[in-house]
Amino acid sequence: MADKTEISVKEEISEERSETESEMSGQDSEIKSEQDFEIKSEQDSEIKSEQDFEIKSGQDSKSEAESEIEISSEIKTETKIRTDTEIGTDTEIGTDTEIGTDTEIGTDTEIGTDTEIGTDTEIGIETETETDSESESASNPNEREVVFDAENLSFAYPGGSPILKNIDLKIYKGDFTIIVGLNGSGKSTFAYHLNGLLRPTSGSMKVFGKDTKSRKNVSAIHREVGIVFQNPYMQFVGNTVEEDVAFGPENLGLARDEIKQRVSNVLETVHLKDLSYQDPSTLSGGEAQAAAIAGVLAMDPECIVFDEVTSMLDIAAEDRILKVIDELRERGKTLVYISHNPKDLLKADRIIVFEKGEIAFDGGLSEYISSGKYRLPDMVELLRYLRENGIDVSETTADPKAAAEEILKQIGQTEHNEQIEHNEQIEHNEQIEHNEHVNHNEQIGHNEQIEYNDQNEQNKQVDRNEQFEQNEQNGNTYGKSI
Numbered sequence: 001m002a003d004k005t006e007i008s009v010k011e012e013i014s015e016e017r018s019e020t021e022s023e024m025s026g027q028d029s030e031i032k033s034e035q036d037f038e039i040k041s042e043q044d045s046e047i048k049s050e051q052d053f054e055i056k057s058g059q060d061s062k063s064e065a066e067s068e069i070e071i072s073s074e075i076k077t078e079t080k081i082r083t084d085t086e087i088g089t090d091t092e093i094g095t096d097t098e099i100g101t102d103t104e105i106g107t108d109t110e111i112g113t114d115t116e117i118g119t120d121t122e123i124g125i126e127t128e129t130e131t132d133s134e135s136e137s138a139s140n141p142n143e144r145e146v147v148f149d150a151e152n153l154s155f156a157y158p159g160g161s162p163i164l165k166n167i168d169l170k171i172y173k174g175d176f177t178i179i180v181g182l183n184g185s186g187k188s189t190f191a192y193h194l195n196g197l198l199r200p201t202s203g204s205m206k207v208f209g210k211d212t213k214s215r216k217n218v219s220a221i222h223r224e225v226g227i228v229f230q231n232p233y234m235q236f237v238g239n240t241v242e243e244d245v246a247f248g249p250e251n252l253g254l255a256r257d258e259i260k261q262r263v264s265n266v267l268e269t270v271h272l273k274d275l276s277y278q279d280p281s282t283l284s285g286g287e288a289q290a291a292a293i294a295g296v297l298a299m300d301p302e303c304i305v306f307d308e309v310t311s312m313l314d315i316a317a318e319d320r321i322l323k324v325i326d327e328l329r330e331r332g333k334t335l336v337y338i339s340h341n342p343k344d345l346l347k348a349d350r351i352i353v354f355e356k357g358e359i360a361f362d363g364g365l366s367e368y369i370s371s372g373k374y375r376l377p378d379m380v381e382l383l384r385y386l387r388e389n390g391i392d393v394s395e396t397t398a399d400p401k402a403a404a405e406e407i408l409k410q411i412g413q414t415e416h417n418e419q420i421e422h423n424e425q426i427e428h429n430e431q432i433e434h435n436e437h438v439n440h441n442e443q444i445g446h447n448e449q450i451e452y453n454d455q456n457e458q459n460k461q462v463d464r465n466e467q468f469e470q471n472e473q474n475g476n477t478y479g480k481s482i
């Protein structure tokens with residue numbers, strides 16, 4: 001029997017946040033204090049019998065205006081039929097009673113009773129075989145696994161007009177999908193649907209096959225899908241950066257050493273080690289974004305939704321985050337990235353454009369470029385200009401160095417070759433000149449030698465004549481008759 005006590009449940013807090021958002025928008029009439037988010041405890045007990053039965057129970061309680069007790073029991077048999085029992089009690093203004101039963105053929109029964117004052121009790125009994133979308137896709141290995149599946153999804157904030165309209169969209173495992181669109185087009189609202197923070201007003205959203213409409217599914221979905229919010233201060237729950245980042249892994253029930261290691265690694269990654277003990281609410285905008293990213297990375301979820309997370313980062317910090325994203329892609333994570341920066345499009349497997357709550361475009365980068373309707377990354381503009389002027393470079397080269405090499409191949413290389421030829425010619429000419437010069441010098445030397453020899457000869461003759469004259473004067477004819 002294992003018994004452990006944990007402080008805090010991050011995904012529940014996310015739910016609370018969402019509720020708070022809803023409350024702000026008037027979706028829910030109740031008013032909650034900030035302390036709702038702060039105090040949580042969870043107690044899990046696990047009993048495993050020799051018959052391979054597993055019984056788990058967890059108890060959550062919260063302070064202040066709201067208290068919640070959640071007890072979950074899980075019984076697992078060798079036949080892989082699992083029974084989940086969840087009992088939650090909320091004491092707050094407003095009462096909700098929900099009883100749900102899920103069976104393996106997908107029957108979901110919910111009985112709800114609302115009264116004005118009282119208790120929120122949720123009893124969920126879920127009986128299902130361990131068959132989910134993963135095993136479904138395993139039956140057809142060529143079919144890519146669907147992670148997010150929105151079907152005819154529409155959403156309106158309470159009292160408002162529809163923000164999302166009839167969205168049909170499947171996002172596949174391992175893809176890096178970028179969502180772009182003008183301000184207010186519904187990108188963030190859609191992002192909140194990806195982990196059940198918001199639920200469709202009509203239609204459905206399934207994550208790994210689990211419908212976000214069922215509250216029982218939402219906490220499991222929170223473990224698989226992390227969201228980094230546009231406003232990072234929305235997601236802090238710890239008193240220090242370190243505590244905040246540790247919050248998620250603690251909630252996953254990881255061992256203390258593992259948590260320590262993860263926290264240390266992610267703080268290193270986002271360069272926030274020096275601020276480990278700072279209150280996250282006092283961080284600068286960019287630091288807060290980095291800390292929020294660290295908090296999600298520490299949980300290592302299967303999917304991460306980034307909602308304009310680099311908007312406040314300096315260039316170096318942005319580069320670090322983009323590098324992290326590259327690594328996450330290499331590890332096969334499913335990433336949804338909301339951005340206003342056209343340069344991000346170059347990395348995308350898929351681009352989705354939102355316009356007034358609808359999907360106006362859904363496709364790859366080449367299609368996006370050739371549609372001619374949207375703002376393009378600067379480099380694509382440059383390459384396009386070169387193409388239009390007869391230089392055959394690809395428009396979709398994401399890496400500036402690769403683009404430069406392509407351009408060089410087309411024009412630079414030719415010029416380069418011409419330059420080489422030119423240089424060789426110069427060298428050749430210089431050599432000739434040099435040789436000519438040498439020859440010339442040699443000629444001069446030769447002539448000088450001749451002159452020298454002539455002079456020598458001449459001098460010798462003069463000497464001889466003078467000797468002759470001298471001899472004659474001396475009467476010495478050396479046997480010669482005159």
Ligand SMILES: Nc1ncnc2c1ncn2[C@@H]1O[C@H](COP(=O)(O)OP(=O)(O)OP(=O)(O)O)[C@@H](O)[C@H]1O
Nearest residue numbers: 021025157160163182183184185186187188189190
């Ligand atoms: N809690 C809310 N209550 C009512 N309306 C809301 C709420 N949150 C957002 N909206 C409205 O929903 C629309 C879509 O907002 P959303 O934040 O999803 O857009 P966005 O595309 O992410 O915009 P941005 O690029 O500016 O971040 C906007 O008109 C916004 O005013």
